[in-house]
Amino acid sequence: MSQAIGQAITLAITGASGSPYALELLKQLVLAKCEVHLLISSAAKVVFATEENLKIPSKPDAAAKFFTELTHAQPDQIKVYGKEEWFSIVASGSSAPKKMVICPCSTGTLSSIATGACDNLIERGADVVIKERGQLIVVPREMPFSSIHLENMLKLSNLGVTIMPAAPGFYHMPKSIQDLVDFVVARILNHLDIEQTLVKPWGYETYKKNK
Numbered sequence: 672m673s674q675a676i677g678q679a680i681t682l683a684i685t686g687a688s689g690s691p692y693a694l695e696l697l698k699q700l701v702l703a704k705c706e707v708h709l710l711i712s713s714a715a716k717v718v719f720a721t722e723e724n725l726k727i728p729s730k731p732d733a734a735a736k737f738f739t740e741l742t743h744a745q746p747d748q749i750k751v752y753g754k755e756e757w758f759s760i761v762a763s764g765s766s767a768p769k770k771m772v773i774c775p776c777s778t779g780t781l782s783s784i785a786t787g788a789c790d791n792l793i794e795r796g797a798d799v800v801i802k803e804r805g806q807l808i809v810v811p812r813e814m815p816f817s818s819i820h821l822e823n824m825l826k827l828s829n830l831g832v833t834i835m836p837a838a839p840g841f842y843h844m845p846k847s848i849q850d851l852v853d854f855v856v857a858r859i860l861n862h863l864d865i866e867q868t869l870v871k872p873w874g875y876e877t878y879k880k881n882k
């Protein structure tokens with residue numbers, strides 16, 4: 672039996688390294704019963720093939736079916752839009768979900784958002800969330816960051832965008848790559864106000880002991 676689908680979130684995946692973050696985040700959003708509006712850049716598909724050995728179908732409907740099966744989502748819980756689907760809900764302030772995450776975010780997309788380019792649906796979607804003063808979380812990945820990247824991040828941060836670089840901590844004693852992925856995804860979910868069981872909050876054990 673299908674369960675009610677809750678809040679809508681836009682998830683954009685771009686061509687920076689870090690597809691395991693995107694995949695885990697998508698799984699967690701599905702688990703949290705979010706309605707996910709998914710945007711995937713062409714470069715992200717290349718990175719997915721390289722890092723996850725997964726071939727994402729090019730047609731949006733086929734990609735939606737692919738991710739629905741992969742994450743065991745309910746029918747219609749994941750919607751995928753093409754790069755120029757200007758009639759989709761994420762393209763307008765009157766209909767776009769108030770929350771959007773770009774994970775991972777390439778420095779290219781970061782730059783386009785910082786300049787307001789709106790040249791594809793990911794850039795337009797981000798522009799809409801910024802202008803509507805919704806919640807935009809950007810997860811950039813590059814090493815090292817140049818002054819261009821840092822200036823773009825500062826510009827977006829000053830506009831209220833949350834910059835969460837894919838920089839997992841080690842104080843939870845990770846034993847696997849999945850533990851590192853979970854750390855980053857857990858922090859994103861915290862910011863989205865979505866309950867998560869991937870990583871216990873800092874100080875949780877001491878807090879429980881003293882309670």
Ligand SMILES: Cc1cc2nc3c(=O)[nH]c(=O)nc-3n(C[C@H](O)[C@H](O)[C@H](O)COP(=O)(O)O)c2cc1C
Binds near residue numbers: 685712715718778812
């Ligand atoms: C395997 C692979 C890894 C990449 N890693 C990064 C990265 O970590 N950060 C980044 O900014 N770009 C990275 N790139 C380059 C971007 O994919 C490229 O700049 C692309 O134009 C970004 O387009 P998009 O923003 O539309 O996804 C990578 C490309 C490939 C194929």
